[in-house]
Amino acid sequence: SAVISQKPSRDICQRGTSLTIQCQVDSQVTMMFWYRQQPGQSLTLIATANQGSEATYESGFVIDKFPISRPNLTFSTLTVSNMSPEDSSIYLCSVEGGGTGGGEQYFGPGTRLTVT
Amino acid sequence: QKEVEQNSGPLSVPEGAIASLNCTYSDRGSQSFFWYRQYSGKSPELIMFIYSNGDKEDGRFTAQLNKASQYVSLLIRDSQPSDSATYLCATNGGADGLTFGKGTHLIIQP
Numbered sequence: 001s002a003v004i005s006q007k008p009s010r011d012i013c014q015r016g017t018s019l020t021i022q023c024q025v026d027s028q029v030t031m032m033f034w035y036r037q038q039p040g041q042s043l044t045l046i047a048t049a050n051q052g053s054e055a056t057y058e059s060g061f062v063i064d065k066f067p068i069s070r071p072n073l074t075f076s077t078l079t080v081s082n083m084s085p086e087d088s089s090i091y092l093c094s095v096e097g098g099g100t101g102g103g104e105q106y107f108g109p110g111t112r113l114t115v116t
Numbered sequence: 117q118k119e120v121e122q123n124s125g126p127l128s129v130p131e132g133a134i135a136s137l138n139c140t141y142s143d144r145g146s147q148s149f150f151w152y153r154q155y156s157g158k159s160p161e162l163i164m165f166i167y168s169n170g171d172k173e174d175g176r177f178t179a180q181l182n183k184a185s186q187y188v189s190l191l192i193r194d195s196q197p198s199d200s201a202t203y204l205c206a207t208n209g210g211a212d213g214l215t216f217g218k219g220t221h222l223i224i225q226p
Contacts, residue, residue, distance in 0.1 A: 033213040045213035092159055102167055103148045103208040107159040
């Protein structure tokens with residue numbers, strides 16, 4: 001499976017500011033995904049990012065709040081804009097992999113964000 | 117709306133016994149089903165996936181799928197304390213990302 005890294009691993013930010021999270025993969029992948037895991041909760045898909053096209057956002061998530069870039073097949077960024085304490089979560093990127101066609105996804109280590 | 121349901125637990129199992137984790141899903145269009153293990157403070161780790169009715173075995177783990185009943189399960193044989201974690205069930209209905217259940221917290225008692 002692909003090796004995925006994320007930066008930063010954690011951050012503490014003030015409300016009203018923005019944070020950009022980077023996701024780097026060691027191989028070229030078509031689709032990358034961004035998820036959020038709020039404290040004590042499961043994972044919720046934010047958006048799907050394909051290289052060369054606009055990201056596709058899930059219900060409840062909008063581009064103005066979570067702009068995503070996908071400049072090439074190994075890299076993506078997620079920005080959390082105008083943050084509030086409710087944005088305190090772990091943000092995870094993932095990629096499809098394994099070559100089985102089964103749609104399995106592998107996750108990066110996550111970015112733990114605390115908004116004060 | 118796609119939903120995946122799991123009993124949140126905690127599920128407590130003695131060491132060496134079989135742990136049985138269950139999951140139901142609402143979307144009949146779901147094609148593949150995944151079990152992830154998540155240790156506290158870590159990201160989810162893929163254990164198994166299954167897309168055909170029946171059983172799929174990998175070492176101590178067996179995934180079971182019944183599409184008619186919209187039911188997926190994971191059996192862990194010879195449970196070890198290191199298996200203590202939250203187990204997340206997820207489905208994939210197509211080109212979208214995964215839909216996750218809330219997870220079952222499993223505790224293996226030495």
